[in-house]
Amino acid sequence: xxxxxxxxxxxxxxxxxxxxxxxxxxxxxxxxxxxxxxxxxxxxxxxxxxxxxxxxxxxxxxxxxxxxxxxxxxxxxxxxxxxxxxxxxxxxxxxxxxxxxxxxxxxxxxxxxxx
Amino acid sequence: xxxxxxxxxxxxxxxxxxxxxxxxxxxxxxxxxxxxxxxxxxxxxxxxxxxxxxxxxxxxxxxxxxxxxxxxxxxxxxxxxxxxxxxxxxxxxxxxxxxxxxxxxxxxxxxxxxxxxxxxxxxxxxxxxxxxxxxxxxxxxxxxxxxxxxxxxxxxxxxxxxxxxxxxxxxxxxxxxxxxxxxxxxxxxxxxxxxxxxxxxxxxxxxxxxxxxxxxxxxxxxxxxxxxxxxxxxxxxxxxxxxxxxxxxxxxxxxxxxxxxxxxxxxxxxxxxxxxxxxxx
Numbered sequence: 067x068x069x070x071x072x073x074x075x076x077x078x079x080x081x082x083x084x085x086x087x088x089x090x091x092x093x094x095x096x097x098x099x100x101x102x103x104x105x106x107x108x109x110x111x112x113x114x115x116x117x118x119x120x121x122x123x124x125x126x127x128x129x130x131x132x133x134x135x136x137x138x139x140x141x142x143x144x145x146x147x148x149x150x151x152x153x154x155x156x157x158x159x160x161x162x163x164x165x166x167x168x169x170x171x172x173x174x175x176x177x178x179x180x181x
Numbered sequence: 182x183x184x185x186x187x188x189x190x191x192x193x194x195x196x197x198x199x200x201x202x203x204x205x206x207x208x209x210x211x212x213x214x215x216x217x218x219x220x221x222x223x224x225x226x227x228x229x230x231x232x233x234x235x236x237x238x239x240x241x242x243x244x245x246x247x248x249x250x251x252x253x254x255x256x257x258x259x260x261x262x263x264x265x266x267x268x269x270x271x272x273x274x275x276x277x278x279x280x281x282x283x284x285x286x287x288x289x290x291x292x293x294x295x296x297x298x299x300x301x302x303x304x305x306x307x308x309x310x311x312x313x314x315x316x317x318x319x320x321x322x323x324x325x326x327x328x329x330x331x332x333x334x335x336x337x338x339x340x341x342x343x344x345x346x347x348x349x350x351x352x353x354x355x356x357x358x359x360x361x362x363x364x365x366x367x368x369x370x371x372x373x374x375x376x377x378x379x380x381x382x383x384x385x386x387x388x389x390x391x392x393x394x395x396x397x398x399x400x401x402x403x404x405x406x407x408x409x410x411x412x413x414x415x416x417x418x419x420x421x422x423x424x425x426x427x428x429x430x431x432x433x434x435x436x437x438x439x440x441x442x443x444x445x446x447x448x449x450x451x452x453x454x455x456x457x458x459x460x461x462x
Contacts, residue, residue: 119390130318131235133311137406140381140395140422143247144314146236147321152244154387169188169315 097152098178102126102145105170116160116180125150132174136165139178156180185329188315189337191411192308196224197345198415199304202371203297204345205352206269206364213294220298224305231306232313248386254303255379261296262372263438266365267445268293312337365442367416373434374418377427384426392426 096115100122101108114120124134126145134153135142145151155163158180167174200217207213231238231250238246272293316330355363383389400421403410413419418431 119387130322131314133315135406137400137404137421140424141385143385144235144239144311146239146314147318149236149239151239151247153385155385157393169318172184 097121097123099123099125100176102128102132102167102174104128105130105132105167105173107165107167107174107176110176111179112176113179113181114156114158117157119154119156120158122153122155122178123150124153130169132170133168134165135168136163136178138163139165141165185315185319185333186336186340189312189333190340191337191408192312192315193338193341194344194408194411195415196301196304196308197341198348198412199371200301201345201348201352202364202367202416203301204349205360206265206368207294207297208353208357208360210294212291216291216294216298217301220301221305223298224302225309227302227306228309228313231310232317235310235314242386245386245388248382248388251307252379252382252386252388254307255375255382258300258303259372259376259379259434261300262368262375263434263441265293265296265300266368266372266438267441268296269361269365270442270446369435369438370417371415372438373431374414374416374420376430376434377418377420377423380426380430381424384424389426392424392429394425395422396425396428398422 096118098112098114098120100112102124105128112122122134122141124143124145126132126147126149129147131144131146131149133142133144134151136155139155139158141153141155143151143153155178158178160181161179163178163180165176165178200221203217204213207217235247238250240246242249312334316334319333320326320330352360352364352367380389380392384393398421403413403419403421405411405414405419405421410419410421420427423431
């Protein structure tokens with residue numbers, strides 16, 4: 067019981083902070099779109115500028131949810147069926163940063179190339 | 182089908198290891214079974230609710246709702262673990278040495294148990310909501326349907342439960358007088374690891390912009406998404422590419438809990454003091 071009330075309290079606090087977060091102007095950052103279709107990434111290879119914070123827009127066109135994950139980029143985020151998410155990565159040093167979809171790891175594989 | 186079993190197992194493993202440590206840490210505390218079960222059941226119910234509102238949560242706070250939610254939930258657990266350890270520093274020795282003292286400690290013991298029930302609840306909630314999303318996704322698609330969901334769900338949960346029981350049984354092999362010191366350390370490192378993970382979610386959501394530099398890379402030795410790496414990630418907060426901010430959070434929480442434990446121990450009855458100090462070492 068206690069857990070529920072604490073969680074909802076935390077949510078209440080977080081909710082009241084929502085306006086504040088929205089007030090912060092969006093960071094002028096490069097956005098790269100990665101589409102998920104049939105449990106595959108399209109494109110499976112994306113290039114981003116090195117040493118710069120980049121936003122990845124993951125557009126899931128499948129009906130099922132997916133977890134966009136990369137140990138190399140330290141990212142882990144669920145994207146619902148037919149939904150989009152944004153993840154901030156970097157600044158990345160030049161190199162290859164593989165990512166995968168944890169729920170369909172056999173087919174959902176890709177790589178970000180920072181250069 | 183095997184893939185879904187492995188995915189569910191991995192998620193259950195994370196919550197299960199925490200349950201195992203908490204079970205060992207609460208040896209001899211009356212009413213622990215009820216509190217821990219309540220934590221698990223509450224977490225499961227919460228998982229379904231979170232999964233049902235996943236899209237809504239995700240779109241909160243300029244699409245950083247998921248990160249905020251994860252970070253909040255982890256930080257709640259960190260605070261609860263710190264609280265429990267401080268409580269143990271004050272009362273743990275009494276529990277270990279003299280079961281008659283338990284009566285006196287019951288009231289505050291319940292508070293500590295509530296804190297641990299919350300830790301378990303949020304751990305189950307976080308991992309469980311991923312399981313629910315994954316399994317409902319399979320159910321909705323034509324990837325295998327109900328058979329896959331049943332195998333993955335029940336099999337993965339059973340395997341996860343076995344591992345937590347093994348951890349619990351292993352910890353019980355430690356002689357009672359060392360058990361509290363061991364579990365106190367385990368809970369401290371568990372909290373530190375959670376804080377480091379929370380920091381990572383804040384960075385991913387773009388809320389924390391500083392300290393993103395990766396300090397070292399041990400992924401060739403042990404990847405944190407391997408099974409062993411994942412277990413160590415839960416138990417001691419292992420991560421193969423820690424950032425500056427993560428290291429600061431980790432060390433900060435360890436030092437913070439140690440100081441808090443010392444401070445709580447110094448407030449304990451004088452006859453207890455020396456014992457408690459040695460327990461904290």
